[in-house]
Amino acid sequence: MARIVVVGVDGSPESAAAAEWAGDEAAAHGAEVRLLDVWQPPASNVQFSPAPEALRQWEEAQVLDAARKLTARHPGLKVTAEQITGSPAPALLDAAAAADVTVLGSRALGTVSGFLYGSVGLHVVAHSDRPVVLVRAPGDEPSSAGAPVVLALDLGRPSDALTQFAFEEASARVPALRVVHVWDVHRLYGYAGPMLDREIAEQLRSEQAEQLAQVLTPWRARFGDVQVSHEVVAGPVTGTLAEVAQEASLLVVGRRRRHIAVGAHIGPVTHAVVHHAACPVAVVAHD
Known part of the structure; x- marks a missing residue:
């Protein structure tokens, strides 16, 4: 087809x-x-x-x-x-x-x-x-020639549909894929987050990076032509993704399906990203 x-x-x-x-x-x-x-x-x-x-x-x-x-x-x-x-x-x-x-x-x-x-x-x-x-439109975004595709991945709800789309885009275009999981300390631990012991914070971040690597392992094997890098970035989700998009040819984000008869709800993070990211943004629906 x-x-x-x-x-x-x-x-x-x-x-x-x-x-x-x-x-x-x-x-x-x-x-x-x-x-x-x-x-x-x-x-x-x-x-x-x-x-x-x-x-x-x-x-x-x-x-x-x-x-x-x-x-x-x-x-x-x-x-x-x-x-x-x-x-x-x-x-x-x-x-x-x-x-x-x-x-x-x-x-x-x-x-x-x-x-x-x-x-x-x-x-x-x-x-x-x-x-x-x-x-x-031209002039609204920086040059993205040769830049990787960036996948914003939520480790709490990883999606095969989202990940597959990002890998397929990278394979056909660059082929390079940067996978980013944003670790929002304030969102997870409230305003006490910055007061976490530095060693504990590094350990938590290291554990998330290991989990991210495990999620990507089968996809790396499936798309052997794609050069994959992954990282856990600490910071507010929206601002971090907007910053990451400055060096991307395409930013891939997810949208959870919601069976709502009226309105247009795409989630606060995705909504903010499509407004502020400078590169093209792909929104992929998933369960």
Whole structure:
């Protein structure tokens, strides 16, 4: 079965960057790319808005142009471009259900506005059972050429789906993987954490590092081509992962599946990371 990478395109610089990233992703994995523009006719007073048909045609031209750029960048890559009419969030979520990976544009650091990473992108990330990657526009992120894939792994709830995705990305791209478990002393021991005896603290950290190595042992054997490093980093989870992302080509984080009828809940750490990490962020759902 052919792998499929779906990309949401709306004509913004962020979605153009997402399309370029998706093209590289598809080329690395031997997949095909489906570029999708979801046209939603304006519901407000259109007499004060651009002509709806002209705006629709402009968006259609953007998705076709993105397809031309991808085929020029990757000759031989199978690319389809489509514009459909509907509500963006459910339409993209439906497309994500049939894809191996969905790629969306993400606005500047720290903001929650924007077509694809506002309510629309958050809805897709929160409800998709397949991995979703959020990509910054050029200029919003540092150069990541040759940087490793970084996997943020919670030793309390290690996930095979999350770990496998990270190893597959590293194998196809770099191939180098840095696995980080963040040891938040305050979260575990309260404000008395910093008062832990230094020897006890080092022992606890050493035990966690050994546990992390054990979790990774079967994956190292399975992906022998991937150069793997692992470490336990002490500090606040969100700030530490944002700092680690400065030297990553892709940050892979998890999202626990929650069967909630309304709302978009992805967990406080993952929510903060997708806002503040400078590199592309892959969010992988797991039980």
